[in-house]
Amino acid sequence: MAKLESTVGLKFNKTIIYIVCIGLALLSILPFWIMFVNATRSTAEIQSGLSLLPSTHLSENWDVLRGKGFDAFRGFLNSFIISASSTALSVYFSSLTAYAIVVYNWKWRQAFFTFILCVMLIPTQASAIGFYKFMYQLHLNNSFLPLILPAIAAPAMVFFMRQYLLSTLSLEIVEASRIDGSGEFATFNKIILPLMTPALATQAIFAFVASWNNLFMPLILLTEKSKYTLPIMVSLLRGDIYKVEFGSIYMGLALTALPLFVIYFLLSRYIIAGVALGGVKE
C-alpha cells in the first residue's frame, strides 16, 4: 500500500518536472521563434498583433534593411575574419604555453602558472581605457589587429590546456621523439598538437563564439563603417532610423543570429560536453 502511494507520488512529481522542463524549453525557443517569424512579416502585421506563423514579406524587409545601409555581408565577413584569426592564434599559442608548463622543468614554471591563475580573473574593462589610448597612439584603431593579436595570451585557455595535457600526455612520447631526433618545436607541432585535437576543437568553438559575440572592444576601437562587426551593426538597429520599421529590425537580428543557430545545432553535443568539462576543472 505504502509502495503504491509512493509510485503515485513519483508519477505526480514526474508530471510536474516535465511541465516545468517543457515550459523552460518553450521560454528558450519562443523569443527566437518570434524573431524569425517577425522577420517575414510586414511592420503593419507586426503592429497588429502576435503571430507564430510566418508571413510573406521577407524580401521587403530585406530591401528596407539594405536601404538603411545594413550591410550584413560586410559585417559577417569582418566578424568572421576577426573571430577565425583570433581563435586560431589563441588555440595554438595556449597549447604551446601549456606544453611549456607541463613538459619542461624550468625555474619559473610554478610562478608562471600561479600568475596565470591570478590574471584569469581580471575583467577586460579594467584595462580598456589604457588599451584604447595605446592603440590610438599606434594608429591601430580601425584595425583588426588589436582585436586579434591579444588572443595569443588567453590565460583561461592555457589553464584548460594544461589540465588536458596533464591528464592525457605521457612524457614517454616526448622522450621517444627526442631519441628519433625530432626537434622540440617539431615534436610539438607534429606529434603533440594532433594528440590534443579534442581539446583544441572544444576550446576553438568557445573562443570563436566569444569573439563573434564580443561587443565592448570592437565598439571602442572600430569607428569606420566598413570595419563594423555584426554586434556593432546590431547595436545600430536600435537607432532612430529604424523606429517604425519593426520588420527590418527583426530581419537584421535574425540575420546576425542565424549563423550561431546553425553552428549550435550542428555542434550542440560537443558544446554541451565542453561546458560540462569547463566546470569540472579544479
Added chain:
Amino acid sequence: MRRKGTINYSKYGYIFSMPFIVVFLVFALYPTLYTAVIGFTDMKGVIPKPVHILDNPFQNFKELLFDNPTFRTSLSNTFILWITNFIPQIALALLLTAWFTNRRLNVKGQGMFKVLLYMPNIITASTIAVLFSTLFAYPMGPVNSLFQSLGWIDAPVQFLQDKNTARGIVAFIQFWMWYGNTMIILIAGVMGINPALFEAAAIDGASGLQTFFRVTLPSLRTIMLFTLITSMVGGLQMFDIPQLFITPAGGPDNATMTTSVFIYGQAFKGAYMYNKAAAASMIMFVIAGVLAALMFYLMRDRSEAQIRKKLRAQKKAAKAAARGV
C-alpha cells in the same frame, strides 16, 4: 645510471611561453598600468592635449566615490542586477540538477532539454538585448499583445519606462541566458561525485532530500565556488545587455546603468573623460580582486584547514610536554 647527453631542455620552457608572455605584457599588463596612470591625470577630450598628473592625484577617485551619484548608482545597480539574476539562477540550476541526476526519477529527454535550456547562452548578447527591447515595445510589442490576450494586463504597459520593470527585465535576460550553463556545470559536478557516497547514503536509509543536502551539495562546493566567481566577474562586466536594451543606455533614470556602461559613457560619449573612466575601471578592478580573494578564503577546503589546526594543536601539546619534562 647517468642520463645520456647533457642537453638541457629547460630553456624550451622559456622559449615556448615567450609569445604568451610578450603579448600579455604588451596587450594586457601595459594597458592595465596605463589605465591606472590615466586615473591620476587630467586626460580628457577627443583632441590629444598635454596630460598632467593632478595636483591631488586621487582627485578622480575622490570625485567618483563621493561627489558622483551616477557612479555610486552604477555600482549598486551592478550588484542588484547581479544578485537578482544569480540567486534564481543558482536555485533553478540546482533544482534541475537534482531532478536530472536522480536515478529514481529517470527524467527522459535530458539531452534535448540541456540543448534547449543552454541555447540562449550561445546567441550574441547584443542581438538578445535588441530583440528583448523590441519584444517589450510599447504599445504593440509581442509581450504586450500576449499579456493582453491572456488577460494579465488591461492596457499596454510601458515596460522600458518604469525603473522596476526595466531592471527586472535586464536581470531576467541575464538569468535566462545563464541558468542553462550553470545547470550543465552542476550536473557534470554531480556526475563526478564518487558513486560509493550515494550508495552508502542509500544503505544508511537517507531520503532523497537528505542525500541532496548532506552528500550532493557539500561535494559540489568547489564547483559552486567556480560558478560563483565566474558569475561574479562576469556580472561586474555586465555591458552588452544594459548598453543596448534601452536608449539612452542605462535608462530609465539610470536604473539599468551598470559600472561598465558608466565607464563606456564617460570615455566615449559626451566629454570624453578618459581620466574618470580609468579611475572607475581601477575601482572595479579592486572590487573584483577583493571579492575573488574573499570568496577563495571563505570557501577554501574546510577539512584541510581543520587538519592544519589539529597539527598545530599537536605541535603545541608536544612543546608543552617537552617543557613539562
